[in-house]
Amino acid sequence: MKPGFNPFKFGEGVRRLVTRPGPDGIERLYKKAPSSDPKNINRNFRISNYYGGTAVADAIGCNLRCVFCWAINDLRSYSKITEKASFYSPSEVAAALENLIKEYGLKYARITEGEPTLDMDHLCGILENLRKSKERFTFILETNGLLLGRYPKLARQIADYDKKVKKDTSFLHVRVSIKGATPEKFRLLTFADAKYHDLQFAAIKNCADVGLSVHPTTMLDFVEAKHETDYLRNKLIDIDPSLIKDLEWERLFLEGYVIERLKKYRVPFKMVFREEGAEIWKKE
């Protein structure tokens, strides 16, 4: 197996592209509401049906290059400010999310597409603003966990915001998206070096250690053999056996360009999808 890239070096380069200093803290590049849903027209951010309804900000830029990512072209398309993307300060992001929560009675907010932890100053600025909100909601931190796994102090840092909010439900929940059940699959799916795979599990542990609500998720479509499920199960049980029950099996979204990339890089997947996919139907 060829060594992969270093996601921390790559991520640092991406961070410089998608952030800039502003009068109100570090600003980050976000896509403007891309959905065709009428509710999202003329809005900077959007609402989505996931988690039963969430206020969503679409950040640009990630420290991985996942082969199945539907936002893989964002950096190329939006790295220059266009009508479809703009830099936002932490307070602007928080205010936009809060407005959507208030207007639609949503229970969750999140930053998706890009990696939210890429710039911790920006993320902490958002959390600081959101925690002061009078609305009752949970901020779901969707992350690949690499930075939270490598630097436990970052988990402590965001846990502080959770502790400051005294509500019945968690203010903050971390969803660690494990890219590939094994290090080999991690390398295949993300192009990053296999040695970084373990950091995703470390992120779960670091979050759990500081009392954050956390759960793991992985894509079922790329898990092929029993040794992979065994590896995943053992890693999670080592941290906390109850994580097995919280494991979220994600399913692949097969957009046209995702299929092209999967074919190009010869990534096996098992979604039944016409003849081009992993066909389980024998031809006559």
Added chain:
Amino acid sequence: MEEGVKKAIELLSEEETVKWILGLLATGAIGYAIERILRQYLKTPLILKTRWLKHKGKAHEYSGKRLMSDFWQDLLGDEYGLFPGADKIIEAHHFVTFKDVVVTDFVPRAPGFYYSKTLWNNPKLAPLSLGVIRVIPNEQTGSKRLLAIHKPSEFEAHWDMEKGVPIVVSREVYEKLGDDLQKTGVAHVQRITAIMSDVGDYSRELRMADIPSTFPVVREERFVKKGGDPVPIMGNAWVVYKTPKTSGFLNFRFWAGVDYHRDNLREAKKKLEKLIPPGGFALTDFDDKVRHWVDAPLRLSDAWKYLGLLGKKITTQRVKNLSDRAP
């Protein structure tokens, strides 16, 4: 008045007679009260009944973010893939209560797959878990309806309907939920109590080798307490198609629990249609309630014969035999 009673009154003084009559009345009142209490106990207080059964380990309540995995663990026991050696707790005739869930008529076609040993031991079979079905009552099932319970959100982004629990309800229960199901495809329920029973002919619709056909059954509408807004949940529409040279299975996602769920289903159908290879046509689809492909020659039950053959060496000939029935 009976002769004996008349004699008794004659033998008693006036005062004693009054006492005697009052005594009779009091006895009657106590009897009446006891009867009322007994009747009330047997009829109304389901809570008391479930509490009593719970005490005996025959009633189980599910709520919170692990609602689904808790239920499947209790139902499947050792067959549950996540914790080997788990006890099988739920048995036939036990009471199960689900709190704060949504009910929909989209039912996982392979219920329990995500929680079974099969997934962990043979993840290649995952495609078999894809897809929901929507069936309507027939001669065999009577007026009972096959629905499913889901627990959306609670930090799971991709809450697929495939993780739901099938549930059979009587017509009266269905009518209670019916309006909401029509409007958005889901009904939000604060509390639903069911008895674990064999789901009879509906078990034919649910395909998973190591899953028992014992699921919750609700016969009376008083066991259902509605409440709450509809919540979006994601389903997989699917179709089996045939071309002159091959057959295939396609799926596409749609949303229920939203006011545009019917349009969303229509869009899913259009997208699926575009994915059928040139010269191909739909053999059947997932939905008995709305026939998306009116010319599809096979019914949903026939589709199962197709899908049941997946992964078997005899597939080619048997699929051919089935396909030959199509024009």
